[in-house]
Amino acid sequence: MQTSNYVVRRASRDVVDALGKIVDLVFRPQLPPGQGMPKEFPHLFSADNAHNLYYVADENGPVSMVGVLPQKVVIQGITMNVASIGSVVTLPEYQGRHISSAILHRVMADFTAEGVPLMLVSGDRGLYRRIDCVPVGRMYRVTIGKAEAEKFRFDRGDSNLLKVTEVRAKERSSYAERLNRIYHAEPYRYRRTDAEMAILLDALWFQRDAYDQRLFVIEQGGEPVAYVTPYQPRASRSRLEVMEWAGSRTAVIASAAAILDAFGADEIRFPVHADDITMRTLVKTNGFRSEQTALQGTVRALSAAALIQSLEPLFVERFGTAAEVLQQGMSYRLSVAGRDLYADNAGELAIRLFNHDADNLGLPFVHTDDLNYI
Numbered sequence: 001m002q003t004s005n006y007v008v009r010r011a012s013r014d015v016v017d018a019l020g021k022i023v024d025l026v027f028r029p030q031l032p033p034g035q036g037m038p039k040e041f042p043h044l045f046s047a048d049n050a051h052n053l054y055y056v057a058d059e060n061g062p063v064s065m066v067g068v069l070p071q072k073v074v075i076q077g078i079t080m081n082v083a084s085i086g087s088v089v090t091l092p093e094y095q096g097r098h099i100s101s102a103i104l105h106r107v108m109a110d111f112t113a114e115g116v117p118l119m120l121v122s123g124d125r126g127l128y129r130r131i132d133c134v135p136v137g138r139m140y141r142v143t144i145g146k147a148e149a150e151k152f153r154f155d156r157g158d159s160n161l162l163k164v165t166e167v168r169a170k171e172r173s174s175y176a177e178r179l180n181r182i183y184h185a186e187p188y189r190y191r192r193t194d195a196e197m198a199i200l201l202d203a204l205w206f207q208r209d210a211y212d213q214r215l216f217v218i219e220q221g222g223e224p225v226a227y228v229t230p231y232q233p234r235a236s237r238s239r240l241e242v243m244e245w246a247g248s249r250t251a252v253i254a255s256a257a258a259i260l261d262a263f264g265a266d267e268i269r270f271p272v273h274a275d276d277i278t279m280r281t282l283v284k285t286n287g288f289r290s291e292q293t294a295l296q297g298t299v300r301a302l303s304a305a306a307l308i309q310s311l312e313p314l315f316v317e318r319f320g321t322a323a324e325v326l327q328q329g330m331s332y333r334l335s336v337a338g339r340d341l342y343a344d345n346a347g348e349l350a351i352r353l354f355n356h357d358a359d360n361l362g363l364p365f366v367h368t369d370d371l372n373y374i
């Protein structure tokens, strides 16, 4: 069948449950349909976001979907609209017929027309590479082992100012407002209301069968100053992975020992943004293990003009002038401060802007991989 024979639709509220079911059939086959991904990503599968769930159906209902969550990201004080892409799925009997590709093209056309600058994709496979999605930027994954964590343990001896508390499941969402104040002070993040924070703290991330995910709050003088959301994959119980943390860098490091104790684990690994000078310095001076990686997933420019406009304050701050972009067919010429950079496609444009080597501009990128990630 030809791609053009498929009718790509945007969902209405009454289709959301059926979409949740096909996603679970493929991604969470061990769970009752509708009980997995929709509860892990309640913001994506909410009735309010129905219009951004794209799908193709046969006579029995949806057979393929692409989830889009319009979000706002913050990069050093600028706010940018992005289309986050996740829950991309085609039922096995329909796979390999270009249905996902057809839906993704429609998504790109719609959000480009709406003037959305960037698409963030939670995947890095041929399906996405063929539409010019690319990994960009860099981040670090830092590991603190048990012995190192002990050196920074604060819940013994002389210091009773810092206290680490594991928040019980029932109470997590009641921390939303206090913890969101800490999150809001982070320079690379998503825009997140208190209501959204409450939803994310109750998301199934924290209740997944194969993962034990918990929330720890670190208080100083009775006030929360940091929080950490580590999880323990059942497959590798000795290492904890932190999905999101925010707040005082020293408090986060100092909480590692208590968190490892709570799980009975040997090491804890957490993401560090490339431009997080304070945390990176602490990592370096304390000799913690650190691996450099690209950011999670892939990225593609949608509206190049909107992208350059959103980034204008960063251009002016760094180069003393705004930038211009000229699009010719699939190619781009980006001009800033007397320098011309060329990109053969929308993915390369993102690389020119956000990668750090000599041919590129090295603008800071958002840290995409936190509780908002789909």
Ligand SMILES: CC(C)(COP(=O)(O)OP(=O)(O)OC[C@H]1O[C@@H](n2cnc3c(N)ncnc32)[C@H](O)[C@@H]1OP(=O)(O)O)[C@@H](O)C(=O)NCCC(=O)NCCS
Pocket: 026, 064, 088, 089, 090, 091, 094, 095, 096, 097, 098, 099, 100, 101, 102, 122, 123, 124, 125, 126, 127, 128
């Ligand atoms: C990935 C997936 C969504 C692709 O959907 P699709 O409608 O088959 O995609 P298209 O036909 O438009 O694109 C070609 C893809 O089909 C797959 N494909 C190609 N020929 C195929 C065949 N004969 N039979 C089955 N799959 C085939 C390839 O895997 C190719 O993807 P890749 O290049 O990324 O590996 C689908 O295979 C799926 O649901 N997989 C399981 C869930 C998943 O991994 N989702 C992506 C998360 S990042």
